[in-house]
Structure formats: structure tokens, C-alpha cells
Amino acid sequence: MSPAPSDSKHKDFDLDVNSSDHVLTLSVKGKLDKATVPAFLKPCLHSLREQSAGEVHMDLSGVGYLDGAGLSALMAVEREAKHLGLGFTLVNPGERIGSLLSLVDWDELAAKRGIPARRRDSGLIDRLGHAAIQLVRDVYFQINFVGELVYAFGFSLRHPAKVRWGDVVNSMERVGVDALPIIGLISLLVGLVMGFQGAVSLSEYGVGVLLAKLVGLIFVQEMGPLITAIMVAGRSGSAFASEIGTMTVSEEIDALTTMGISPTHFVAVPKVIATLVVMPFLTLYADVVGIAGGMIVGVSMLDISFSGYVVETMSSIELWDVVHGSIKSMIFAVLISGVGCLRGFQTRGGAEGVGRQTTSAVVTGIFLVVLANALYRIGHQALN
Amino acid sequence: MNKASDFIIRVEDLEGRYGETTIFREVNFEVRRGEIFGILGGSGCGKSTLLKILIGLLAPYRGRIWLDGEETTRASHDGMDRVIGKMGVLFQAGALLSSLTIFENVALPILENTELRGALVETMVRMKLQMVSLSGYEDYYPDELSGGMKKRAALARAMALDPQLLFFDEPSAGLDPITAAELDQLILTLNRSLDTTMVIVTHDLDSIFTVIERAIVLDKAAKTIIAAGDPKELREHSENSKVRSFFRREAMQRATVS
Numbered sequence: 001m002s003p004a005p006s007d008s009k010h011k012d013f014d015l016d017v018n019s020s021d022h023v024l025t026l027s028v029k030g031k032l033d034k035a036t037v038p039a040f041l042k043p044c045l046h047s048l049r050e051q052s053a054g055e056v057h058m059d060l061s062g063v064g065y066l067d068g069a070g071l072s073a074l075m076a077v078e079r080e081a082k083h084l085g086l087g088f089t090l091v092n093p094g095e096r097i098g099s100l101l102s103l104v105d106w107d108e109l110a111a112k113r114g115i116p117a118r119r120r121d122s123g124l125i126d127r128l129g130h131a132a133i134q135l136v137r138d139v140y141f142q143i144n145f146v147g148e149l150v151y152a153f154g155f156s157l158r159h160p161a162k163v164r165w166g167d168v169v170n171s172m173e174r175v176g177v178d179a180l181p182i183i184g185l186i187s188l189l190v191g192l193v194m195g196f197q198g199a200v201s202l203s204e205y206g207v208g209v210l211l212a213k214l215v216g217l218i219f220v221q222e223m224g225p226l227i228t229a230i231m232v233a234g235r236s237g238s239a240f241a242s243e244i245g246t247m248t249v250s251e252e253i254d255a256l257t258t259m260g261i262s263p264t265h266f267v268a269v270p271k272v273i274a275t276l277v278v279m280p281f282l283t284l285y286a287d288v289v290g291i292a293g294g295m296i297v298g299v300s301m302l303d304i305s306f307s308g309y310v311v312e313t314m315s316s317i318e319l320w321d322v323v324h325g326s327i328k329s330m331i332f333a334v335l336i337s338g339v340g341c342l343r344g345f346q347t348r349g350g351a352e353g354v355g356r357q358t359t360s361a362v363v364t365g366i367f368l369v370v371l372a373n374a375l376y377r378i379g380h381q382a383l384n
Numbered sequence: 385m386n387k388a389s390d391f392i393i394r395v396e397d398l399e400g401r402y403g404e405t406t407i408f409r410e411v412n413f414e415v416r417r418g419e420i421f422g423i424l425g426g427s428g429c430g431k432s433t434l435l436k437i438l439i440g441l442l443a444p445y446r447g448r449i450w451l452d453g454e455e456t457t458r459a460s461h462d463g464m465d466r467v468i469g470k471m472g473v474l475f476q477a478g479a480l481l482s483s484l485t486i487f488e489n490v491a492l493p494i495l496e497n498t499e500l501r502g503a504l505v506e507t508m509v510r511m512k513l514q515m516v517s518l519s520g521y522e523d524y525y526p527d528e529l530s531g532g533m534k535k536r537a538a539l540a541r542a543m544a545l546d547p548q549l550l551f552f553d554e555p556s557a558g559l560d561p562i563t564a565a566e567l568d569q570l571i572l573t574l575n576r577s578l579d580t581t582m583v584i585v586t587h588d589l590d591s592i593f594t595v596i597e598r599a600i601v602l603d604k605a606a607k608t609i610i611a612a613g614d615p616k617e618l619r620e621h622s623e624n625s626k627v628r629s630f631f632r633r634e635a636m637q638r639a640t641v642s
Contacts, residue, residue, distance in 0.1 A: 034498045034545065041504075067546035067578060069500060072507035079503075100577035103515045103570075115487065115506055350482025350526045 001314070012036055014062075017047045018315035022054030024086075026077075029062030032070035040070075044077050048084060056081045061092035066100065075109060138346070145264070145342045152265040156273075164270050171274030175236040176282060183231050187286040190223060191215060191293020198294070208302040212312035212332045215294030220321045224287035226373060228279065229332040233365035237340035238269050244344025245354040253345065267343035272334060279333035280326040287325065324380070331372055336365045391450075392417045392549055392581045393438070398447030400433045403523040407433045408607050411447070413600050420575055420582045420593060422599030426630065431477075431585045432553060438583070439473055439551055440464045444455045452548065459528065469497055469551040472542035476557060478534035480526040486513070487522035493544045512540040515570060531558045539567070543574065549581045550574075556588040568594045589633055601627055 013030035026044060030036075048056065058074060060066070081088040088325070093101060156163045198214045244267055247253050249261045254264045291313060304312070343361040347353045392490055393415035400407045405603035415421045423431045436442040438449060449456050451472055454463040472493075480489050490509045494500060500508070513519055516536035526534055535558065542550060555571070556564040568591045574580050575595075586592060592599070593613050601618070602612040603626065611618050611627040619631035629635075 012500045034494075034500060037504065038499060065579075068503065068508045068511055068544070069494075069546070071511060072504045075507050096577050097623075099573060103573060103577070105514055105519075108519065109507060109510050109514065134583055267495070349525070352483040 013040065015040060015043055017043070019047070019051065022348060023057055024048070024051045024054065025057045025059055025091075026238075027059040027062060031065045032073065033061055033065060033067040037069045037073045041073050041076060044073075045080050048077065048080050048086065051084075051086060054289035055087040057089050057091045059091045060094065060097055063094070063097065065122060066097050071100065071104070075106070077339065079110065086201045115358070135298075142342060145345065146338070149266045149268060149338060149341075152262060152269050153272075155265060156269055162265075163273065164266065167270035168274045168277075171271050172278050174239070175222040175232060175271075175275050176278035179231060179282060180237055180285065182235075183282055183286050184289045186231065187219075187224070187227055187290040188293045190227060191290035192221065192297060193379065194218065194223075194290075195297030199297055201286065203302060207313065208298075209304065211298045211302060212292065212304070212309050213316035215298075216291055216313040216317050217321065219287050219290040219294075220317050220325050222373070223290055224283050225325050225328045225332060226369070227288045227290075228283045228329060229336060229369040230366055231367065232275065232282065232333070233336045233340075233362055237336045237361045237365040238358045240340030241343040241347075242335060242354055242358045244268070244341055245357045246349035248345060249350055249354060263345070264341075268345075271341060273336035273338040274332055275333040279329040283325055283329040284322070287322075324376075328376055329372065331376070332369045335368045335372060339365045339368060390416055392452050393421075393583070394450040395438075396448045398434075398437065398449065399445045400430060400442070401445040402433070406445075406607055408602060408609075409446075410608050411602075413585060413609065413612060416598075418575070418579045418581055420584065420595050420597050422596035423583065423585045424587060424596075424599050424615070424630070425602035426590065426594055426604060429604045430607075432600050434602065435551060435553055435583070435585045439471065440468070445641060447549065469545070470513065470547055471551065472545065472547040473551045474535070474539050474542045474553060474555060476553045477531075478526070478538035480538055480541065482526050483524065484525075486518065486524050486526070486529070486540075489526070489537065490541045490544050493541065497545060503601055507538075509604065512543055513537070515543070515574075516540045517566070532560065532563050535559060536563075536567070539570075542567065546578055547580065548565075548607075549583070550586040552586070554583065554586055554588075555584060556586065556591050561590075564588070564591060566590075571595050589631065592631075601630065 011031060013028065013036045016025075016027040016029070018027065024047060026047070029038065032040060052251055056077075058077065063070075069262045078088045084184055090101075172345070194215055195211065198211045202208050202210050202214070221295060244292040247267070253263045253267070295306070295309050295313075298309050343357040343364070347357045391414040393413075395411060395413050398411040400411075411434065423434055427640075433442065436443075436602050437444045444457060447457065451463075451467040456463040456467060480486070481492070484492065485612040487509055490512055491505055491540050494505050494508060510522070513522065516539050518533060518536055518540065521529065521533065521537070526537070529537065535555070539555075552571075553569055559567060569596065571582060571584075572595055575582055582595075584591075584596060596615055598613060599611045599615050599618075602608070603610040610624055611622050615631060618627055620628075622628050622631075
């Protein structure tokens with residue numbers, strides 16, 4: 001017998017190491033919990049490695065408190081002992097620790113190693129396959145949704161009383177009225193910048209007068225509808241997606257279905273109608289503010305009078321330009337609100353899913369707007 | 385706080401409000417160390433509000449609370465910060481983080497609050513999952529589990545750090561009878577082997593009579609505690625007919641108690 005002195009001191013616990021010929025006795029006293037485990041484990045494993053052969057006895061008779069971290073540490077000691085080819089026995093666990101031990105399947109715990117990988121992070125081929133399946137499902141879902149939306153719209157036209165007009169008005173306020181300050185500010189700034197740029201270039205050729213025509217036409221035909229669409233996609237497309245996404249996740253959409261209410265008609269149609277109604281007005285507003293921005297530069301930098309600028313603008317813009325802008329903005333409105341609602345309905349999983357679909361609503365919305373704008377322009381040109 | 389040393393929770397003259405509406409007032413009670421304590425009452429009596437105030441998610445309108453000797457209702461958050469590591473909460477719907485696997489959910493409080501790493505943490509997590517019979521689901525995401533499994537995973541997370549104080553918000557809601565009974569047994573075993581104090585908000589009579597040693601009963605109309613004591617005693621001997629009806633699952637005129 002060669003009793004070794006206490007190996008480790010900690011406020012609440014104590015470890016005695018006793019090593020005889022073939023038996024290493026580790027006696028723990030006091031608390032073995034998440035705070036004392038690191039201080040326990042180090043000397044334990046150290047004395048195990050010094051023991052060449054034989055048995056390890058872990059004496060728990062002095063343990064007053066043992067928690068999950070403590071149990072976990074005991075298991076780590078056992079693993080190390082097995083690894084070194086030593087026998088391992090728990091001695092005197094006592095009634096309370098015994099009942100705690102009875103809650104867990106020691107052998108099963110000892111058998112398993114390695115932190116489980118996230119199953120979704122599987123191999124490249126797997127992921128490619130999953131992505132392909134998901135793509136097909138998404139396309140199917142999208143076609144389905146477009147059909148449902150068209151049907152719900154037709155239904156609303158035949159039964160206008162069944163449309164939730166209160167929701168339409170609410171959405172109009174949120175999509176339209178609430179967006180006025182930011183759309184105004186951005187249009188004004190873009191108008192100012194365009195005015196500066198135009199004034200510098202045009203006056204080089206001595207045709208500063210054309211500034212009104214330049215800013216007016218570009219705003220009414222392109223900038224106004226685009227700025228408005230991008231702002232609405234960012235503000236409202238995202239809001240639709242996250243609102244409907246949260247409803248999907250919390251089973252509100254399922255509840256509507258089971259009550260015999262079409263979620264598309266109940267949730268999506270009011271939002272699409274509201275956006276459709278509000279967008280042309282927002283676009284006109286953006287046009288006017290943008291032109292005003294150009295005017296500020298024209299009147300202050302070039303020698304154009306206020307009334308001259310207005311007359312020049314009026315004469316260069318035709319009614320058809322405004323009509324085209326409005327038609328485009330209505331197409332954009334359907335695209336943005338439709339995609340926003342679609343992404344909401346496509347939400348799966350929890351909070352993370354809502355975030356993903358909201359991002360997707362904005363990105364897809366803006367992409368479709370820009371694409372539709374290009375196609376419209378090409379079609380327009382071809383027809384002329 | 386000598387007086388509070390036997391009591392892990394002490395509540396004095398608590399009043400809870402939502403806006404202008406008083407939910408309950410003059411609530412006084414103590415929870416002894418190692419006890420399984422019940423907050424009982426019918427729907428709408430404010431038991432969930434009381435729980436939210438106890439765990440610091442809502443501020444009380446009036447009154448004081450001590451958790452493990454620390455006053456948590458003072459303006460500074462010091463008290464709550466010191467206590468928060470000693471308690472675990474099981475929310476009604478689980479409240480697992482959907483972006484993490486079950487394993488990561490349970491490991492989260494251990495990794496965030498202790499210096500333990502690697503195999504130790506792994507064993508702790510597996511052990512907790514074993515206790516709630518969820519071995520083999522480590523790599524699942526919460527949305528792939530059933531309601532009862534989510535709840536058990538959430539219990540594993542609440543127990544991850546072996547807190548001295550565990551709060552349960554309707555633990556048996558949404559569980560099948562067998563799982564609910566197993567949960568009750570688990571609560572009893574944990575209470576015995578780890579000395580964990582449990583505060584359980586519930587109206588499930590089976591588990592009330594199985595696990596709860598002492599309880600308070602809140603009432604919607606009285607807006608305060610209408611009875612306190614051992615549920616079995618209250619069922620037989622309470623002077624208040626409403627309390628007896630609650631424990632006997634009897635209908636009262638106009639006042640439905642589930």
C-alpha cells in the first residue's frame with residue numbers, strides 16, 4: 001500500500017487517490033458538478049495513465065451532490081480506463097446517485113461517440129438531388145398558386161361582397177400611405193442627381209433647355225415605376241411574406257383551410273388588390289417628386305424660369321407615356337404582391353424559414369420587376 | 385435574507401396587471417427548497433402571468449420576489465442575472481430554436497454557460513435526451529418532431545445545466561396519457577435525485593395528485609389566491625366549494641373549471 005496524498009483541492013470537493021498493487025481507488029468527496037468537474041477530471045485521468053494494469057475503483061460514498069456534468073465526467077473516466085485496458089467499477093454510489101444512474105442507460109451512452117452531424121449537411125450529390133426535387137416542387141407549387149390566385153380573383157370579381165374590403169383598406173394604407181415619405185425622398189434625390197448630371201452634360205452642348213425633357217421622360221417612363229416598385233418590394237413584399245409565413249408556421253393557414261376558407265382568397269387577394277390600386281398612384285407621385293427634383297437644379301443652375309421648365313416638361317411628356325407608366329406599375333404590383341404572398345405560403349419550418357422566404361420575396365420580386373420592365377420595353381419597341 | 389434560507393422562492397404582496405386590468409393582487413406564498421410546488425387554477429386565472437413574473441419575463445405592478453435569496457424585482461437586473469443560471473424553464477410549446485438540431489438545442493445552455501467542452505458535453509446531452517426517451521433524435525430539427533417529442537426535448541434543454549429550480553408551464557398539455565405519466569415519474573425522480581425544486585403551472589388533475597406536494601389555487605373572479613396547501617387535503621377539506629370542485633373536476637354553475 002502506498003497511499004498518495006490528496007491530489008486536488010477545490011472549494012467544494014476533494015479527490016483522494018489510493019494506489020495499491022492492482023487496485024487504483026479514487027475517492028471523491030463533496031460536490032461533483034459542472035463547476036468542479038474540470039478540477040476532478042484532470043488529476044483523475046492523470047493517475048489513470050500512471051496505473052499500468054489492474055482495476056480502478058471509483059468510490060462515491062463521500063459524494064454529496066452529483067449532477068449531469070458529474071455523471072458525464074465519471075463516464076469519461078470509465079472510457080479512459082477501458083481505453084487503457086483497466087477494469088472500472090463504481091463503488092458505493094448510494095441511493096440518490098443510484099436513482100440518478102437508473103435514469104440513464106450507461107452502456108448505450110458509453111457506446112456512442114461523436115457529435116451528430118446536421119443531417120441536412122449531407123454530401124454534394126445528396127444535396128444536388130434534394131435541391132432538384134425541391135425545385136420541381138417549388139415550380140409545381142408556384143403554378144398551383146398562380147392558378148389559385150387567378151381563380152380567387154375571378155371569384156372576387158363575381159362576388160365582390162365576399163372580398164375582405166376592410167383588409168384591403170388596411171393594406172392600402174400600409175403599402176401606399178405609409179410609403180409616401182420614403183418614396184418621395186428617394187425620388188427627389190434621384191431627380192436632383194439626374195438634374196445635376198443632365199445640366200452639366202447638356203450645357204456643354206448648349207442645349208440646357210432639354211433638361212426638362214430628359215428628366216421628365218426618364219422619370220415618367222422608367223425611373224418612377226422602377227423606384228416605386230423596388231421600394232414596395234422592399235417594404236411590402238417582404239411584409240406580406242413574413243406575415244403569411246408566420247401564419248403558415250403557426251397553423252393559422254391550416255385553420256382557415258379546415259374552416260372551408262380559401263387562404264388565397266382570404267389572405268392574398270386583399271393584399272394583391274390593395275397593391276394593385278395603390279401602385280399607379282405611388283408611381284405618379286414618384287414621377288412628380290422626381291421631376292420637381294430636376295426642376296430645382298434646372299431653375300437654380302441653368303437659366304430656365306420656373307414656368308418655362310413646367311411648360312417644357314408638359315410639352316415633352318405625352319399622355320401615353322403616363323399611361324404606359326401606370327400599366328407597368330400595375331404589372332409590377334401584381335408581381336410583387338403575388339410573389340410576397342407565394343413565398344409566405346411556401347414557408348416551412350420555424351422562424352428561420354420565415355426569414356428565408358422573406359428574403360426570397362424581396363429578391364424574386366425585384367428580379368421579376370426588372371425582367372418585366374425589360375420585356376415591356378422590348379415589346380413596346382417592337383410594336384412601334 | 386436569513387428568513388428566506390429555507391425558501392427558494394418568496395413572493396410578497398404581488399400584483400400583476402395587463403395594461404389597466406388587474407389579473408391578480410395580494411399574492412403571497414413561499415416555496416421550500418426541494419419541494420414540488422403547484423400553481424393551479426382554471427383558465428384565465430393568471431397562473432401563466434404569475435409564472436412569467438416569477439421568471440422575470442414580465443414586471444409585476446407591485447410586490448417583491450426573492451429567488452434563492454436574491455431579490456429579482458428590484459430596478460437593477462443584478463438579482464435576476466445571478467439567479468438566471470440556477471433556473472430552467474419548460475415552455476408550453478417547447479420553444480426550441482428551429483434553426484438548431486435537438487442536440488444543439490440541448491447543448492446550447494451548457495456551451496454558453498460553462499467551460500465544459502467536447503465529450504463531456506456530448507455525454508451530458510445524450511444523458512438528458514435518454515432521460516426524456518429521445519435517444520436517436522439528436523440530429524433531428526424541431527419541426528421534424530411531434531408536439532410531445534418537442535416538449536420532451538425542451539425539458540431536456542431546461543434540465544441541461546441541472547438547475548436547482550425548474551419551472552414548468554403546463555407540462556402535460558399536448559401529451560398522451562402514457563407520456564404524461566412518464567413525465568410525472570421523471571419529475572419525481574429528478575426531484576429526489578437532484579434535489580431540484582419544481583414549480584409547476586398546471587390544471588391536469590392526474591399530475592397534480594401524483595407529483596404536487598403543495599399548491600396555491602388562483603381564481604379569476606377573486607383575482608387572488610383562494611386556497612393553499614396539499615392538493616389531496618384541499619380536495620377533501622377545503623372550505624371553498626370552488627376549490628373542491630376544481631379538484632374533483634365538477635362543473636359549477638356558470639363557472640367552468642377544466
